[in-house]
Amino acid sequence: MAGRIVTLLLHLAFASWRWIPLACLAALLLAAAWAVRSLEVDPSNESLNVPDAHRLATLERFHALFGSDEDLLIAWRDTELATPAGLSRVAELTTELRQIPGVTAVFSLTNALQVVPGETGAELKPLVAPPYDRPTVRHELEVAVQRMPEFVGWLISPDLTVTAVWLTLSEESARPQHAARTIEAVRAAVDHLRRHGLVAHLTGVPVQKYEVTAYIQRDERLLLPLAVVVLGSVLWLHFHRIGAVILPLAVAGMTVLIVHAGLALCGIRLNAITSLLPPILLVLALTPCIHLLHFWFRADAPLEPRERTRAMLDHLLWRCVLCAATTACGFAALAISPMPAVREFGLAAAFGSLVGFALALWLVPLGSQVLFAPTPTTMSTRANQRNSLHPFLHLCGRLSIHWPWTTLITALVCGVALSVGIGLLRNNTDLVRFLKPGAPLREDTFWIDRHLGGPYPLEFLIERRDGLRLAHASDWQRIAAWAQASREIPTVGGVLSLADLLRHVHAAEYGLNRATLPTEDDVVEELLDFLAVVPDQPLVRRLISPEQTVARIQVRLRAVGTADVVATAERLMNLAQLHLGPTYEFRPTGPLYYLARDSNQLVRQQLQSFAVSFVLVGLLMALSVGSVRIGAVALVPNILPIAMTAGLLGFLGIDLSTGTAMIAAAAMGLVVDDTIHYIGAFRQNLRRNEGPFEAARRTTLETGPALVANNLVLVAGFWVGVAGSFLPTIYFSLFTGVALILALLCDLLVTPACLVLLTRR
Amino acid sequence: MKHRNLLTAVVLLFSLHAAFLPPRSAWAIREIAYRCTVFAADAPIGEVRVFQRDGAVVLQTLLQTVLMRRVVAEIRKKEEANWPSDRPGSESSQRYVAALERVQRVLWQQRARSTRGPNPPQRLAIEFVQGTREAWVGLGTFELQGNPTAFNLSALRVLERLDLDRRYIGENIRLILADACHLDQAAIDRLLRSLSTGQPTAQPQPE
Numbered sequence: 001m002a003g004r005i006v007t008l009l010l011h012l013a014f015a016s017w018r019w020i021p022l023a024c025l026a027a028l029l030l031a032a033a034w035a036v037r038s039l040e041v042d043p044s045n046e047s048l049n050v051p052d053a054h055r056l057a058t059l060e061r062f063h064a065l066f067g068s069d070e071d072l073l074i075a076w077r078d079t080e081l082a083t084p085a086g087l088s089r090v091a092e093l094t095t096e097l098r099q100i101p102g103v104t105a106v107f108s109l110t111n112a113l114q115v116v117p118g119e120t121g122a123e124l125k126p127l128v129a130p131p132y133d134r135p136t137v138r139h140e141l142e143v144a145v146q147r148m149p150e151f152v153g154w155l156i157s158p159d160l161t162v163t164a165v166w167l168t169l170s171e172e173s174a175r176p177q178h179a180a181r182t183i184e185a186v187r188a189a190v191d192h193l194r195r196h197g198l199v200a201h202l203t204g205v206p207v208q209k210y211e212v213t214a215y216i217q218r219d220e221r222l223l224l225p226l227a228v229v230v231l232g233s234v235l236w237l238h239f240h241r242i243g244a245v246i247l248p249l250a251v252a253g254m255t256v257l258i259v260h261a262g263l264a265l266c267g268i269r270l271n272a273i274t275s276l277l278p279p280i281l282l283v284l285a286l287t288p289c290i291h292l293l294h295f296w297f298r299a300d301a302p303l304e305p306r307e308r309t310r311a312m313l314d315h316l317l318w319r320c321v322l323c324a325a326t327t328a329c330g331f332a333a334l335a336i337s338p339m340p341a342v343r344e345f346g347l348a349a350a351f352g353s354l355v356g357f358a359l360a361l362w363l364v365p366l367g368s369q370v371l372f373a374p375t376p377t378t379m380s381t382r383a384n385q386r387n388s389l390h391p392f393l394h395l396c397g398r399l400s401i402h403w404p405w406t407t408l409i410t411a412l413v414c415g416v417a418l419s420v421g422i423g424l425l426r427n428n429t430d431l432v433r434f435l436k437p438g439a440p441l442r443e444d445t446f447w448i449d450r451h452l453g454g455p456y457p458l459e460f461l462i463e464r465r466d467g468l469r470l471a472h473a474s475d476w477q478r479i480a481a482w483a484q485a486s487r488e489i490p491t492v493g494g495v496l497s498l499a500d501l502l503r504h505v506h507a508a509e510y511g512l513n514r515a516t517l518p519t520e521d522d523v524v525e526e527l528l529d530f531l532a533v534v535p536d537q538p539l540v541r542r543l544i545s546p547e548q549t550v551a552r553i554q555v556r557l558r559a560v561g562t563a564d565v566v567a568t569a570e571r572l573m574n575l576a577q578l579h580l581g582p583t584y585e586f587r588p589t590g591p592l593y594y595l596a597r598d599s600n601q602l603v604r605q606q607l608q609s610f611a612v613s614f615v616l617v618g619l620l621m622a623l624s625v626g627s628v629r630i631g632a633v634a635l636v637p638n639i640l641p642i643a644m645t646a647g648l649l650g651f652l653g654i655d656l657s658t659g660t661a662m663i664a665a666a667a668m669g670l671v672v673d674d675t676i677h678y679i680g681a682f683r684q685n686l687r688r689n690e691g692p693f694e695a696a697r698r699t700t701l702e703t704g705p706a707l708v709a710n711n712l713v714l715v716a717g718f719w720v721g722v723a724g725s726f727l728p729t730i731y732f733s734l735f736t737g738v739a740l741i742l743a744l745l746c747d748l749l750v751t752p753a754c755l756v757l758l759t760r761r
Numbered sequence: 762m763k764h765r766n767l768l769t770a771v772v773l774l775f776s777l778h779a780a781f782l783p784p785r786s787a788w789a790i791r792e793i794a795y796r797c798t799v800f801a802a803d804a805p806i807g808e809v810r811v812f813q814r815d816g817a818v819v820l821q822t823l824l825q826t827v828l829m830r831r832v833v834a835e836i837r838k839k840e841e842a843n844w845p846s847d848r849p850g851s852e853s854s855q856r857y858v859a860a861l862e863r864v865q866r867v868l869w870q871q872r873a874r875s876t877r878g879p880n881p882p883q884r885l886a887i888e889f890v891q892g893t894r895e896a897w898v899g900l901g902t903f904e905l906q907g908n909p910t911a912f913n914l915s916a917l918r919v920l921e922r923l924d925l926d927r928r929y930i931g932e933n934i935r936l937i938l939a940d941a942c943h944l945d946q947a948a949i950d951r952l953l954r955s956l957s958t959g960q961p962t963a964q965p966q967p968e
Contacts, residue, residue, distance in 0.1 A: 120834035468876050522869075525880060529827035532879035535802055547878040 102173025285356030430561030454493015454556030659728020
């Protein structure tokens with residue numbers, strides 16, 4: 001089988017008709033380029049949502065009952081807020097924001113209503129009625145805020161100097177493709193405050209999604225070309241041949257093109273996950289190219305091109321096949337994910353690794369014999385490189401061969417010590433903290449959190465299981481008790497529910513001194529009847545469904561990450577069980593909750609996929625070497641660097657996020673290649689009856705340079721990501737590089753030590 | 762003979778039908794001389810209509826709202842303003858308001874409770890009737906047919922009837938027309954005169 005493939009590849013490289021398949025490839029690439037033109041970007045990232053019938057039903061119900069749940073929050077400090085000028089500014093901005101297409105509701109100090117006792121019962125009147133040019137306006141505001149303390153933290157700070165405006169976007173305008181326009185229009189309106197020397201701060205889940213997507217896209221535009229430049233530079237530094245730069249990069253470029261054409265033909269749109277494919281495919285396709293080129297420049301290879309190519313393929317074909325298969329298996333393991341975007345990413349990367357491997361095997365021999373006719377010069381270059389790495393490789397060889405147990409135990413002790421940090425890892429995607437300090441969204445969100453408390457709205461739906469109206473006094477007593485208990489949670493900044501409004505209506509309707517909830521069902525009915533027909537409905541409609549069967553409760557969370565969001569949601573659910581009991585159905589919902597849940601789920605799935613890929617890779621290696629023991633041993637130098645990197649993340653207090661969770665999968669797919677090449681070369685040397693010690697020494701000295709070169713190129717490529725503007729990208733790039741360096745050390749120290757220990761008997 | 766029997770049977774059937782029909786009910790109105798919509802906080806909550814029935818002038822107010830307690834409180838407020846204790850007729854006013862509040866409480870207790878969706882509105886009918894010999898106020902509830910905002914009465918159930926001072930009734934009819942329908946005194950005079958003479962009159966225009 002291998003002989004036939006080698007013959008085919010030799011024909012493809014040397015036969016007179018070799019230009020025909022090359023022309024076909026050119027045609028294929030043209031067709032791929034044409035197909036890629038139709039590749040669409042899905043800015044809404046809908047494929048990141050796990051298809052979940054229950055969730056969809058809850059969302060649809062929420063939207064049907066309460067409309068959009070996409071809120072933006074604007075806040076600013078104005079020392080003249082409680083003056084005619086300050087209130088006029090709020091009113092002007094409120095009017096201006098309301099006119100922006102896609103804004104369905106605006107809540108501010110100047111359109112908020114308070115409940116007051118009237119001649120015939122409760123009445124609603126503006127918190128501060130216009131015009132504001134009267135001397136008593138500050139006193140009126142103070143009295144109103146005292147009467148309705150729920151507004152503190154929601155619309156105004158306790159010292160009356162910071163105010164907030166809440167905007168609700170329509171579902172359509174909150175979609176990422178339209179959100180940019182809406183958010184920019186909001187920013188333009190808010191900028192008018194600058195005329196008065198005021199600085200407004202804007203946050204909200206739609207802004208987070210918009211900004212984060214923009215950062216990712218900006219990073220892609222910057223980092224991919226930068227990665228190409230850096231990879232090219234490192235390739236040139238290593239091979240000193242411009243052809244040796246162009247050839248691997250061309251193979252990588254073709255791989256990227258073909259995979260993206262495949263995505264377009266399958267009707268798959270690029271999303272936040274699949275947009276990571278180009279850099280991944282770039283490094284996947286480069287790896288076999290580097291190994292093949294490295295052999296081509298070997299001093300001891302035959303000088304005749306055909307024989308050199310045959311020797312190269314004999315030497316590397318099986319290892320490259322195994323590398324491609326293990327990488328493809330690793331990525332294909334992502335297909336178990338229920339998240340469409342992750343499945344698409346896994347399958348596309350698996351396909352890409354096979355395409356890159358096939359193209360490398362075909363084009364590197366073909367290109368090498370054209371670009372680098374073997375001459376004594378190439379041999380001298382190789383000899384020089386060997387000299388520069390020789391002391392290091394010699395040291396590795398000595399350590400692993402002469403003191404295998406010491407080397408292995410030292411590595412294991414280091415691995416275990418660092419792995420302790422894994423226990424400190426937390427699954428936490430905090431989109432705002434992922435931005436670099438100084439990023440406007442980060443600063444704005446924290447500013448609002450500090451001055452108002454709780455910029456993130458977490459939504460809950462409460463309804464009776466019997467489907468009846470929430471018209472019993474006990475319904476609202478229980479909801480109020482739950483809300484009161486919820487306010488004690490440190491991550492909760494405030495809770496807003498209809499119970500608060502009912503309390504005030506009750507007091508105003510019956511002339512009570514204190515705002516308390518009614519204890520009689522008839523009174524509750526009466527108050528609900530009042531709320532059903534009051535002229536200004538936006539706030540009421542925000543808090544209870546038109547049929548009065550479902551209540552919406554908005555819990556404002558402090559600026560926390562997904563770990564805390566989900567933990568708080570769970571705690572609130574537990575409190576709901578305690579205070580509401582089984583009579584009620586209590587469901588968390590809203591964009592923040594789903595974002596948090598999806599992020600955490602994505603991280604968990606990536607780790608599960610890594611576990612599956614780890615097992616698959618182990619099995620494949622065991623099968624390939626025909627030995628379970630060697631297959632198992634081969635996993636040790638691969639699991640150690642990943643465990644050490646994960647532990648390092650834990651010790652450094654870096655959370656597991658969608659970015660950092662990918663380090664394991666990406667590193668595993670790459671580091672296993674080094675082990676395969678090392679074991680393949682070791683077994684080849686062993687077959688020459690060199691004995692385990694000599695085989696290990698020779699393998700380290702012969703294969704070591706290729707491994708070092710390959711890892712250097714990959715590390716340089718990954719570390720380009722450190723220039724990114726988004727911390728997950730930076731962490732992913734930095735720590736994948738760290739994992740690759742650790743893996744290289746393991747492959748040069750632990751792998752030979754294990755092999756020597758296994759085979760010396 | 763055969764035809765005579767058939768005729769007898771038909772006559773008998775008609776007689777039986779007439780015998781079992783409810784007596785001519787208070788809501789059987791031939792012609793409404795004037796009507797206007799009643800608003801509360803800019804929302805229509807009812808209708809005031811004036812017509813003649815059995816020779817008496819009737820001012821009928823049909824109210825439908827979930828906030829009936831507030832509407833009744835509003836009526837009390839107006840009655841107290843219009844009929845201070847030193848004014849003749851104040852006793853009738855007090856009796857009227859007390860009865861109104863009783864009926865409102867009865868209607869509240871008897872109201873239909875919705876299990877899903879807001880409660881349906883309560884319906885209160887108030888009739889000020891000024892005949893040649895008697896004057897009274899009827900309080901009750903009503904049913905509508907068709908579009909609920911068109912106030913096509915299909916049934917009216919009187920829960921309480923108060924015989925009150927004629928002058929109070931007459932004056933209150935005028936006050937209600939002026940307050941609810943925004944008619945000036947001249948228009949009210951013309952409207953009531955046309956009713957008492959039985960002559961049709963042009964629809965009075967609000968002020």
